[in-house]
Amino acid sequence: MNVDQISSEIAKRLSTNEAEALMIIAKAIAGGESTEENISEWYEQRFLPNLVLIDEDGYSRMCIDALKILGSTAATDYGSSRQRDMGQLWADMTRGYLGELAFQLFLKSKRVEIKLGHEKGKLSDYLVGDIKEVQKQGEDSRLPKLQIGIKATKWNGIWFDLPGDQFNHSAAHTFIKVGTGRDHLFAFFKKISVFKDKVLKVGQDIGLLTEDESINLYNQLPTFKPIPAYISGFVLREPGYPTNSYGGRKGRLHYKITSWSGPITASDLQKIKETEHVTGKIEFEGIGKFSHDRGYLFNTGSLLWKKEDWDNLIDRI
Secondary structure (H helix, E strand, O other): OOHHHHHHHHHHHHOOOHHHHHHHHHHHHHOOOOOOOOHHHHHHHHHHHHEEEEOHHHHHHHHHHHHHOHHHOEOEOOOOOOEOOHHHHHHHHHHHHHHHHHHHHHHHOOOEEEEEEEOOOEOOOOOOEEEEEEEEOOOOOEOOOOOEEEEEEOOOOOEEEEEOOHHHHOOEEEEEEEOOOOOHHHHHHHHOOHHHHHHHHHHHHOOOOOHHHHHHHHHHOOOOOOEEEEEEEEEEOOOOOOOOOEEEEEOOOOEEEEEEEEEEEOOHHHHHHHHOOOOOOEEEOOOEOOOOOEEEEEEHHHOEOOHHHHHHHHHHO
């Protein structure tokens, strides 16, 4: 199958439009997971086996779990002073929890039950959740033998970014793309009649909306659908990674970094500039630059994702 055929398949499977399906494919290519020529193999061997769907019940539970600790969670992004309002904070926390649930469902399909821990703390675009208990088939529930970090991002994420010392907090880190978009809370509120029975009704009661206007506004709101999540892969903390493990392409003036696998510091870009003899800017594919100056970074193409990789990780949990 070619790109157009696969995008049509993805759009049907995820109940989305072909524009979003094409974006999913484009980001897989940009992240180094595949080339356009091998996109059929990516779809059949990597994307489909590592895809789960989260139903309304699962979304409801994660939404409420996020709400429980909303008031005690710092509103700043990691490494940034940017503040988020409570609605944005709730939406981002819910997305992070959906990533955790997606990994739980993924392991369940492999006959492994896990209990998740939802931690309080600073918010970043990716919210960490650790496995608190694990139960394999024929075994009692127990503590995990190694700690696994679970991080979530949007469909367009191609960089697995672990700022500061996050990388050293777990023996393995999973990276999960969650198809929430920007309007998942609104779609959920519509599903549970918050708008029809409350917000829009108030508009009619105080004379700001006619019944026809209320119906029209209601129909324009997004409709809730099962949330797809793609478990892109994972990285292990050991045995370690070399410094300056990057790849990219050089233009006439500038240099675009397209791959990275390991530690990153503030001085690395200057080293690349000198090594590659770049006279212009050095930027990362799709994002430009990161807000922090120390951590670990991986493009999605460098993650472990094959069945044997997951089997090995599950054996060690």
